[in-house]
Every structure is written in C-alpha cells, then in structure tokens.
Amino acid sequence: MSSTTMDTHATVRERHGQKDGGYAPIPFRTVLGVELRKAFDTRSGFWLLVAVAAAGVIATGATLAFASDSDLTYNNFAAAIGVPMTILLPVVAILAVTSEWSQRAGLTTFTLVPHRGRVIRAKLVATLLIGVSSMALALAVGALGNIIGTGLKGVDTTWDLSFTTILYIVGADLIGMMIGFTLGVLMRNSPGAIVTYFSYWFVLPTLTGLLAANQHWFEKAQPWVDFSYNQNRMYDGGFSSQDWAQLALTGTVWLLLPLAFGLWRVLRAEVK
Amino acid sequence: MIIVDSLTKKYGGFTAVDHVTFRAEPGRVTGFLGPNGAGKSTTMRIVVGLTPASSGTATVLGRRYADLPNPGREIGVLLDASAQHAGRTGREILTLAQRTMRVPRSRIDEMLDLVSLSDEEAGRRVRDYSLGMRQRLGIATALIGDPEALVLDEPANGLDPAGIRWMRDLLRGFADRGGTVFLSSHLLHEIEVIADDLIVIGSGRIVASGTKGELLASAGTYAAAAELAALANALTTAGHTAEMSLCGLRTDADAGQVGRLALAAGVPLTELRPADSAGLEEMFLELTKDDAREGDAA
Numbered sequence A: 001m002s003s004t005t006m007d008t009h010a011t012v013r014e015r016h017g018q019k020d021g022g023y024a025p026i027p028f029r030t031v032l033g034v035e036l037r038k039a040f041d042t043r044s045g046f047w048l049l050v051a052v053a054a055a056g057v058i059a060t061g062a063t064l065a066f067a068s069d070s071d072l073t074y075n076n077f078a079a080a081i082g083v084p085m086t087i088l089l090p091v092v093a094i095l096a097v098t099s100e101w102s103q104r105a106g107l108t109t110f111t112l113v114p115h116r117g118r119v120i121r122a123k124l125v126a127t128l129l130i131g132v133s134s135m136a137l138a139l140a141v142g143a144l145g146n147i148i149g150t151g152l153k154g155v156d157t158t159w160d161l162s163f164t165t166i167l168y169i170v171g172a173d174l175i176g177m178m179i180g181f182t183l184g185v186l187m188r189n190s191p192g193a194i195v196t197y198f199s200y201w202f203v204l205p206t207l208t209g210l211l212a213a214n215q216h217w218f219e220k221a222q223p224w225v226d227f228s229y230n231q232n233r234m235y236d237g238g239f240s241s242q243d244w245a246q247l248a249l250t251g252t253v254w255l256l257l258p259l260a261f262g263l264w265r266v267l268r269a270e271v272k
Numbered sequence B: 001m002i003i004v005d006s007l008t009k010k011y012g013g014f015t016a017v018d019h020v021t022f023r024a025e026p027g028r029v030t031g032f033l034g035p036n037g038a039g040k041s042t043t044m045r046i047v048v049g050l051t052p053a054s055s056g057t058a059t060v061l062g063r064r065y066a067d068l069p070n071p072g073r074e075i076g077v078l079l080d081a082s083a084q085h086a087g088r089t090g091r092e093i094l095t096l097a098q099r100t101m102r103v104p105r106s107r108i109d110e111m112l113d114l115v116s117l118s119d120e121e122a123g124r125r126v127r128d129y130s131l132g133m134r135q136r137l138g139i140a141t142a143l144i145g146d147p148e149a150l151v152l153d154e155p156a157n158g159l160d161p162a163g164i165r166w167m168r169d170l171l172r173g174f175a176d177r178g179g180t181v182f183l184s185s186h187l188l189h190e191i192e193v194i195a196d197d198l199i200v201i202g203s204g205r206i207v208a209s210g211t212k213g214e215l216l217a218s219a220g221t222y223a224a225a226a227e228l229a230a231l232a233n234a235l236t237t238a239g240h241t242a243e244m245s246l247c248g249l250r251t252d253a254d255a256g257q258v259g260r261l262a263l264a265a266g267v268p269l270t271e272l273r274p275a276d277s278a279g280l281e282e283m284f285l286e287l288t289k290d291d292a293r294e295g296d297a298a
C-alpha cells in the first residue's frame, strides 16, 4: 500500500515494454515442483505423510516388541510396515486430485496453468514419486529394525526378502496408488473417493472371497475378472505369464479404462 | 486488451451467455455490470478457459487464454476469493503462485505489503481469514506476476469502505500505467466511481455499453421545480420524457432544452443538472428489469 511498493510495481511494469514476444512457457518440472509442494503444505497432507512415516516406525517397533525370535526376519518387518503404507498412500493420491475440486483450489491452479492435462500428469508423477520414496524409506526402516532386533535378541539376521519380491510389493502398492488417483479423477470429491477406496480395499475382497468359496464358477473366473484379487496376489510374488496376463486384463478394464474416461471428463468439465 | 466476440454459453436448453461481444481496452477500467445470474461470472470463466464456450471467441492480449505461455505473467485473475484450499496459509498460496509463474521470491512480501496483510496474518490459514482478507489475498495472487491485464469478479465484495477506496486507487493506478482492468459488480454505485467504460448485461445479453460519460449522458437531465407537474407537462408536450420522483424529475431533454421549456412555461427551476448516478441507477434497473428477480419492484 505504501508508495514505495507502488513504485516497485511501476518499475517492474516498465520491463514489459522491453520484453520481446512474450514469456517462456512454464516448464513441466515447475508444475511438478508445485504439485509436490502441495502434497505437504496443508495440515491434512502434512499429517497424512507424517502418518505414513510414523506407521512405519510404529510397525517396526511392534514387530520388535511382539514377534518371537524366529519371526524377526526382514520379510516380517517389511510386511508390518507395508500394510499401513498400502492403506495410506492411495489416500495421498486421492487428495492430490480431489483437493482441486473439493477445496476449489483448481480455480487458481487451472488459470495459472491452463492445460489441465499437464497439471494432472504432474500430480500423477508427484504421487508416484511420493509413493516410491515412502516405500524406500519403509524398506530402510525395516532393514534397520531387522538389524537392531536380531542384534538385541542375539539371533541371526535373516534377509529373506528377495529383490524381486520387493519389486512385486512396490508394484502392488503403486497400483493401489493408481486406483486412488483414478477414483480421485472420476469422483473429484475427497470423502467420496476415500470411502470408495476403502470399500474397494476392505469390503470387496471379503465379498468376492465369499462368492468364490461358495460358487465354483466364480472361483475359476476370479483371476480373469477380479482386479483386487490379482493385486493382492502380487504381495506373494512369483507371477507366471498367465498371472501377468490376468493382471493386465483386469487392470485395463478396472483401472486404465476408468482412468481414461475420468481424464476425458476432467479435461472438458467446468471448473467453478 | 480483452476481446470477446459473440460469446455464447448454453447449459442444456438454458442460455446463460448470449452472443456477448465487447472489448476491455488497455489504460481503462471496464466495468461489467448486471444483476444476479446475469452471466458475468460465466463470461469471465470462459475468458480464462475454465468453462468451455458453446460458440464465440475470447482473446486476451491477442491470444486465446490457453495459448498464453505463462498466463499469470500477462493476466491476473481473481474469480472467487474463497476458492482456495482452506488448510493453506496466505503466504503459502502466494508462494505456490510465485513458483508457478517463476517470479522472484521477493514478490511475495511485496504483494503482502501491497494488500496490507501483515506477516502474522499471512501465516494464518485461509480457513481463518475474513472475507475481506481473502479478497486481499486474491488481489495479491492476481498481481504477483506483474500482469498487463486484470480480470476480477466482484473484487470489492467483503471489503470495508477503506478497503474499497484502496482497491479503487489500486485499480486506477494499474490502468493509468497502461494496464487493462476488467471487473464485475452487481452494484452500480461501486462500479461507477471506478470504471471508465461500462458493459451492462442482463439475462446473458448485453443491454448497454459505452463510456461512463456516454451512459451518463443517456441517463438524461435532472430538474426540480416547485410546480413539478407543470414542468412535466411542458416537457411531455414538447415530446420529451418526464419521470417524476419525490421532488424532481428526470428527462431525456438536455439542460438547455429544459431551461428553455421552463422559461416558456413560466416555471421557475430550483435545480437543473445531469441526472448522473441516480439516473444511471434507474437506467440500470430499467435495462435489466425484465431479468431482475424482483419483477415490478424496480
């Protein structure tokens, strides 16, 4: 409001006269940087990521405290840490998308970057980066727990988690995040997408499990139609080429097609 | 410069914006005036690419908005000051804009200073902001990229009298330095003190547009006399309009004509002047009467 700031404004404005043919386009890394920052800069986002980290530490502590000596293996540490992560990371993905609509922040976001596809792509990359780094952190915390735990109890340190198995787990968790992202894009509403995700994760497998147990035909068909069944199988690893085919088929139908449809709508919808 | 050409927006069978054409010139403040639901916000959203138009075009500084490489540097936009993530602080919201536009970090403090948000206030979450503070933050976000044009939807909403005065001076200064200002309001009083040009919209259609001077002139002349009925009679016999109010009347005759007619009729005038804002207000209500919710109340 002071005259000095008004003057600054005037001098900056004068540079407009010198500029030739406009400004440089906003690079993708800038959009990505801003989207990464947005994952941390709200209370909900910040505490969610703190919860992801805290869950890892608590799970390690619990394994240390309650597991029998023979259960102090890297596999068990990783599994204990992986479970909360599998549940929480997709919520990070959901909020990255839905907050633009639920909180209406998109009014600013999409006017500053008037290409929604770029913003959504940046959100996807940011989400997956957060996912991969959280999992790397979890595996490191688990390894530390394994070393400390076995050292304390004086048993041999067991590294019974192969690199391939780790890749399966990371892949399954990333698929979980993609599901969250897709629900966010489809519903553009935080509570709705979160509730749907939790139903998908907790309720659906129980129902399909019941169905498979009682209906022989479904048990046979399940790998070909049930995406969550295939996703859950990834945590055990060791996929055959038929398993991969089933994952790809169900993933296309239940994940990629809905995502494509959601993106198609987001690019056309009004932002208000 | 903002050029809108035959812009139309249909929602199903309902036409919210109907072949709207106008331009907002650099160096001038262009006011976009209309009652609730007239289509102001919809038009503005189309201009900045948030809502797709059914037909027609809108260009900003010679390009479609989506073709601007870094829109925040060229056009500052404030559509709804409350549309922010409530969990972010004011400073954080400015930081996100500053980073997206790639302007120096020092702009954040400059803008906070410009809109009179203190350091402590900037550190508060937007959830805890008053409407006026949100509006100030929105103005800061619009200005941080040092743009050449501004698009503001009801920027005075929620500001106190001092704030409105400040906003007026700010926008005046912006236009005087060559900037284009396009702002909406449904309050005539608010907009007539700041705007150079006026576009009046009702039911999605432009019902009047021109410089404020032109519109004021078309608002006619205000005259008062003790024998008001006689004056009105003289005016209407001469083929002019005469709308009586409590102690005077408004007519489409100019001051000279009113004077001559009053003299001829032997009616002493107690007041004679351009009808200006009162007249403009009546005109505004009249122009948009068919669309206003109150129906005949106007």
Ligand SMILES: Nc1ncnc2c1ncn2[C@@H]1O[C@H](COP(=O)(O)OP(=O)(O)OP(=O)(O)O)[C@@H](O)[C@H]1O
Residues within 6 Å of the ligand: B011, B014, B016, B034, B035, B036, B037, B038, B039, B040, B041, B042, B043, B185, B186
């Ligand atoms: N998605 C939509 N579907 C149907 N009608 C809509 C939609 N969006 C806006 N409208 C209608 O379009 C018209 C114009 O709305 P708009 O928000 O542009 O008005 P406005 O001039 O900004 O009014 P106000 O002064 O109240 O802000 C209104 O009748 C509104 O109900």
Ligand SMILES: [Mg+2]
Residues within 6 Å of the ligand: B040, B041, B042, B153
């Ligand atoms: Mg509006």
